Amino acid sequence: MQNGLILFQSKYGAARRYAGWLAEATGFPLCPAKDVEKSALSGADPVILAGGIYASGVAGIQVLRKNQELLRGKRCAILAVGASPADPATIETVRKLNLKEDLAAVPFFYARGAWDLQKMSFADRTLCKMLQKSVAKKDPASLEPWEQALLEAAGGTADWTDREYLQPLLRWIRQGE
Incomplete structure (x- = not known):
């Protein structure tokens, strides 16, 4: 039995929607990234961050960076949510821009969001x-x-959100059971 935690940071709602769908699928609690307590992080494994992509940056990623010591040895993953199609080259560019040496080993997933x-x-x-x-x-x-x-x-x-985008991340979560 895993004791996971889903963090999210969403400006316009798509990352929040995906985080909610993940919470439904896993039973893990949901928390805005900016409000997470250190005690919640220390007791959670895996920790998943769902964040919108804004100017190529993944919202909320600073929570993982700031708490690296606390998260050491835990399974962490990032779900980046953006308006672009799931193009491998674009996703790889965003991954490289956000997961530098300190987060390079963190699994990175992508889901298409919405546009309004x-x-x-x-x-x-x-x-x-x-x-x-x-x-x-x-x-x-x-x-x-x-x-x-x-x-x-x-x-x-446009609203491209689709639960199917979560399947690779859900498989990754199940691998840790």
Whole structure:
């Protein structure tokens, strides 16, 4: 019997939704990453962080970095949630940017999230619109999968969340039983 803990940090809700689905599937408690107590971390194994991807950074990852000593010897994993399609090259880039030497061995999983320009903060909305304009100038045949998705989402909304994205992470959790 595992005594896991699911942490999440979500700006717009998709990472929170995946964390909730993980909690349902595993029975592990759910906690916002920013509110986790050291006592909860010390008693948990595995510890899973579900965090949204913002400007290539995984939200909440600092909790794992800050508590490395406490988590040493425990199974930890990261579920990064982003709007890009599950393109291996893009996922690997995000993994390398976030899992430097201190977290290099932590298993990294990806789930596609949602997009709603109207719910975004002014700063996020402005950045996304600028990026869309820049990408729109490119030759459509040369677009990366994430760039194509960015243009397709444009000013609308999209919800790509799907429980199926959790299957690799759930298999990893079961391996520890």
